[in-house]
Amino acid sequence: MNTCVLDIRSLEGSRGGFRFFLPSLTLSSGQAMIVTGPSGCGKSTLLDILGLVLQPGSAGIFQVRGVDIPALWASRRKDVLARVRAEHLGYILQTGGLLPFVDVLANIRLSARELTVFDPAWEDYLLDVLGLRPLVSLMPSALSIGERQRVAVARALLYRPDLVLADEPTAALDPARSADVMALLLELVKASGSALVLVSHDQSLVGSMELPTLVASSAQDTSGSRTLFTWKGAPP
Numbered sequence: 001m002n003t004c005v006l007d008i009r010s011l012e013g014s015r016g017g018f019r020f021f022l023p024s025l026t027l028s029s030g031q032a033m034i035v036t037g038p039s040g041c042g043k044s045t046l047l048d049i050l051g052l053v054l055q056p057g058s059a060g061i062f063q064v065r066g067v068d069i070p071a072l073w074a075s076r077r078k079d080v081l082a083r084v085r086a087e088h089l090g091y092i093l094q095t096g097g098l099l100p101f102v103d104v105l106a107n108i109r110l111s112a113r114e115l116t117v118f119d120p121a122w123e124d125y126l127l128d129v130l131g132l133r134p135l136v137s138l139m140p141s142a143l144s145i146g147e148r149q150r151v152a153v154a155r156a157l158l159y160r161p162d163l164v165l166a167d168e169p170t171a172a173l174d175p176a177r178s179a180d181v182m183a184l185l186l187e188l189v190k191a192s193g194s195a196l197v198l199v200s201h202d203q204s205l206v207g208s209m210e211l212p213t214l215v216a217s218s219a220q221d222t223s224g225s226r227t228l229f230t231w232k233g234a235p236p
Helices: 043-050 069-076 078-088 104-114 120-129 146-157 173-190 204-209
Strands: 004-015 018-027 032-036 056-064 089-093 163-167 195-199 212-221 224-232
Touching: 004 043, 004 078, 004 195, 004 224, 018 043, 018 212, 032 043, 032 173, 032 204, 043 163, 056 069, 069 078, 069 104, 078 089, 089 146, 104 120, 104 146, 120 146, 120 173, 146 173, 173 195, 173 204
Parallel strands: 018 224, 032 195, 032 212, 089 163, 163 195
Antiparallel strands: 004 018, 004 056, 212 224
């Protein structure tokens, strides 16, 4: 039975003079979707709000696994927000976001260690599928960009988070490597039972994935730039 991971209605957000509006988004375990649009239209701002690191302007509903997120922001419960983020979210950054002073295996286990969650069989599976076993003792500086991204995928999925947020995870890769990384990411998200929100401006990649797609379109009004997120086709 699928579990509702993310439930949003009438979400507004802003950063500087930039604003956006998201009418609705519901995502259950095992589902994946894409957020796309031109650079600078607010995709990363939306992801930061979903990642609980940026406070939304307003929301009719914004729940992560049933937790009322605006209520936590309103009551300044940053400790609870941090716990929700640690227990339920996995994040994949554009450049991997690896710690430079520890090896690959320590980077992969970082979040799982903080949560005292560890499944050796699942870790072995990730290392094998992502081709990381020969690299576990290397430092991040010795890795290629593609290898760093695969390490970031393993780290985000090791403790099977409810929701994985991926911010342009293939932006620094060539098309062939981008397709490989995305295929692995989708395969592993499905295997872990996580939901996935993927941000990408790569239209060729987006078109090839055939996933529900949220499209950002921006316009100017008297208050500055405003982006509206709308579904291309049916929502998830």
